[in-house]
Amino acid sequence: MGLKGGGGLERKSKTSDKIPESSLADIALLLLIFFMLTTVFRTEQDRPIEWPTAEATEQIDEKRDRIMYVWVEQNGDVWINDRLTPMEQVSDVVQPAWQASGRRLVISLRADANVPYRFVNTVQEQLQQAGAIYLVFATDLERRMARERR
Secondary structure, three states, rough: EOOOOOOOOOOOOOOOOOOOOOOOOHHHHHHHHHHHHOOOOOOOOOOOOOOOOOOOOOOOOOOOHEEEEEOOOOOOOEEEEEEOOOOHEEEEEEEHHHHOOOOOOEEEEEEOOOOOHHHHHHHHHHHHHHHHOOOOOOOOOHHHHHHOOO
16 A cells, blocks of 8 residues: 555655746747737827918928927927926926937927917027027928828
């Protein structure tokens, strides 16, 4: 009956204290697929503005990571890449990004058609103070052309 002299039972199989290495690659691949499928990449959010009209426009042929979106709303709120920024601090936010881009950052100024000019002028002065020289005024025509490309 398998009794030893000590009166106990003898085990037929011994468990290993090692982790099986053959399935680690499969587990890593499954985790990678899981995170790739469940990750949500944030896209820019349109602000509710009335776009200014234009007769003609030129498309920006830059990568999205080289474009900074500056929104100016009717009440004077300034949004830089989906973050509310006080108008007096626009240059403080833009300048480090401008320097980090190797001075290749394109600023897309998207102002409501009914924004008082003094707000747009103040934002422009802040951008000049930051050293940003590539400035594009976004219009309704450009927005429609960008949607057609998608």
